Amino acid sequence: MEHRIPPEEVKPGMYVRGFGGSWLDHPFFLSKFVVKPEHLPKIVQADIPYVVIDDSRGVGLRADPPAARDHVAAALRETPPRPRPVVRRDAASYDQNRRDADRERARGLVKSSLVTMRRTFGEVRLGRAVRLSEVTALVDEVVATVERSPRTLLEVLRLKKKDEYTYLHSVAVCTLMINLARHLGRDEDQVREYGLAGLLHDIGKMGIDETILNKPGGLDESEFGQVRRHPEHGHEILLRTANVPRLALDVCLHHHERVDGKGYPHRLSGEALSEAARLGAICDVYDALTSDRAYKAAWQPVEAIAAMWRWEGQFDRRLLFAFMQSLGIFPPGLMVRLRSNRVGLVLENRRRNSRPRVLAFYAIREGEPIVPEEVTIADNFANDGIVAATSPEEWGLAAEDCTPEFILKGGFQRRQRAALAMQA
């Protein structure tokens, strides 16, 4: 039987089936193993809310030897019962306490980052230089909070008010860049550089009139011209600031370029754009779509992801898929390859912010249909993981057969078996 327990309650001999939180939060390459004494310090120090153990495959929750239990029982018999407060540390309340603490921490960071970014942008508007030490200190705080719970920080940032958008959009893009760079396995220094690039990418907006920035209606041609100047203006500001990394300069200048060459300011396309610039474009658009603006209401994260996946040619598909993985959000209907060597379809997610569900229906190695199975993809990929986007053509399947309804009614399996029988 599986149990979720706090990391400090893990004992040698227990069989670990997985970890709570993101797979990035624990140092173990494998998430299923028998605990040895040398694992304990790493488990306790890891930033994870709980550990999943399986007592049918290892030591259970009552790991004390019988002699020790007898000794405790005897001691209890001899000691008169005394009323004392009951401290419950079951997994559910532990999870809740941790979520509350994470949310509190995220709110605090968003509040202080708003002050820092208002001051930084305000000084730039007055023609002063960016105080790099102040913004890098903020990046470090975001890195530390993302390590703990990127999801919570992004949820809090999404609630930004319209008049806070310019400042907190920078913090949100910083957070998304850090989360994505960690997901892509970048080292610590690079993760910080991506974060700084996100934080400063829109610094050139300080050259735009505030009335235009917050205008609810459409922009006229000269206003639009001002807006389109902001990447170059920001680049000039950062060039005047000592020690700004090249990556931040690049993302600032090119975050409105598109891989099909239809962006601005230089209409660069494909490989002419650095990976950092392509990542910057994805994080920038995602946050813009999922925020309330003067002229539109916020989209749900899954709606934004689905639209960005549909807008072929705008974003690097490989990096956009990595972005989806880093957030654990996938558009319903997307056909995916699972780590278990199965093909599946991402299902509609009715509950907000819940884990993605996939209907697995085809075995890749065997090249044949399987009994459909609904898999919920956990953050730590303990049960299964989405490893790539795929298409019916890749497996010689008919697109019209690959719908959840047809698969669940058994139509897909019947058609595939009939086709296999004809080939035999």
Ligand SMILES: [Fe+2]
């Ligand atoms: Fe921008």
